[in-house]
Amino acid sequence: MTTNESLTNRLHEFVMRESCAQERHDPFVIGEETSERGSMVFGYVRTSSYQLDGCGGRTDVHDVFSLLWSCVMRACGAASPSLFSEGGFAGIEEEIYARWLVFEQIGEFNDDSTAKQRLLAYAAHAYHVLNDVLGWEHIKYPNAKWKDQNGEADQMVELLNAAGEFKDFGDMAGRRECPDWLYAKSHKGRVSVAIFPVECMIALRRALFAYEPTSVEGRSRTSILAGGLKNAIPKKVVSTGLRYIRAIEDPPFPWRGVDTLASEPAIIAIPLESHCVFLGGQTLVAVEGECGLRQFEAERTKFLERRAKENAVFAADYIFHWPEKMDGSKFEDLIYALLEREPGVMWARQTSPTNERDGGRDFMARWVVPIGDGMPGAGGAAVDGGVPTPARALNVIVQVKARNPSVGKSKVLDIRDTVEAHEANGYFLIAFPQPAGSLVQHLAALAKRGIWTSWWDRAQIESRLRKHVDLAARFTDLVKIEARKP
Secondary structure, three states, X not given: OOHHHHHHHHHHHHHXXXXXXXXXXXXXXXXXXXXXXXXXXXXXXXXXXXXXXXXXXXXXXHHHHHHHXXXXXXXXXXXEEEEEEEOOOOXXXXXXXXXXXXXXXXXXXXXXXXXXXXXXXXXXHHHHHOHHHHOHHHOOOOOOOEEEOOOHHHHHHHHHHHHOOOOOHHHHEEEEOOOOEEEXXXXXXXXEEEEOOHHHHHHHHHHXXXXXXXXXXXXXXXXXXXXXXXXXXXXXXXXXXXHHHHHXXXXXXXXXXXXXXXXXXXXXXXXXXXXXXXXOOOEEEEEEOOOOHHHHHHHHHHHHHHHHHHHHHHOOOEEEEOOOOOOHHHHHHHHHXXXXXXXXXXXXXXXXXXXXXXXXXXXXXXXEEEOXXXXXXXXXXXXXXXXXXXXXXXXXXXXXXXXXXXXXXXXXXXXXXXXXXXXXXXXXXXXXXXXXXXXXXXXXXXXXXXXXXXXXXHHHHHHHHHHOHHHHHHOOOOOEEEEOOO
């Protein structure tokens, strides 16, 4: 467990123990919709005019509240949401009548809580830690007032319009007295800007203390892993966010990269699925852009394709030495790592611990497989260059078996029952060093009955290790690699 994962898990335990963790905390509302296809948990922010002002203008409130809530959720590893705006009654597209949060990534923690329970708890946590930023007890009519473009707001708009190609920051700009901020938004550029008092920004950064990202630079995006959640920020989004912060702040905080911590006196970046939020000394800039899991996976695919091509050349002459007695747990960890990199595998999760009786562990994988021939494993070539089409996504049970000299049918019992118990529609076997002939015939028979089946043997595992030789380096106590002698 990394230091960041340890911090995130400790915070999770604290958040879930809070006495109000399962209570509603307006304006951060968690809802759930149930249908025949299952249930979806979502969030939304919607306020009333009497709470905030006398004129009904709440675009800035819904925008800023939802961004701050999302930043806290992302920093804690609780969720990475997409933000969607609901337009006003007047039909003005620029107005935000409500803001919806769709949780495309929800953090997984090793407890018995449901996704809704976790999101409720983190909504409560966000409400309380943002109190120092927003001062909930003071937000009530008639204290909260909005003033259109007066004084400081005019100067702010002038600086923002001069900083980039979009000149519409003045269409919706002004000062709100409670909460205390200056606000402007470019609808055309999909950029929101809010300036807070210094003490509020310090409190906001304090609320984001758990965010400790690690990143990898790609050609057009920077991929980020933090709190178990994955994002990728387009470099164009980064340049836009920095440009507007630097236009407002004088002198601006320095930019030290996306790995910067909230405690450092530098600009930080918090990626969401649909936005990236940049925080300076007093300024929040939110830039709309695709910064989520799909972009991360696209970058990951490019990386693995490059690595596979490199290893196909540089590691082509490697041979692998395996122990006579396999460490079952380490071997399963290696297989899990290979599955995460296998084209077509959307995700893989452990469903049972190592079974000492038969040396096997079950995984569940969501696997996109081609229809017909060409599936991974025996009976066709492995899918190396992406997933062929037409294809379909299957829930697949993966079992790992290591037996010398081969894995027989008697070592793999009740495959159909196992598949049905997990409501899966496919079965994938890791048979090291190889499956016995009787087992191959059994898998083929199951395939004829409508259960997708395939397997890897030693040769196929080693062919994948040649593409991902860095994994072999991580498991040197399990498998030794050696350059073949000329």
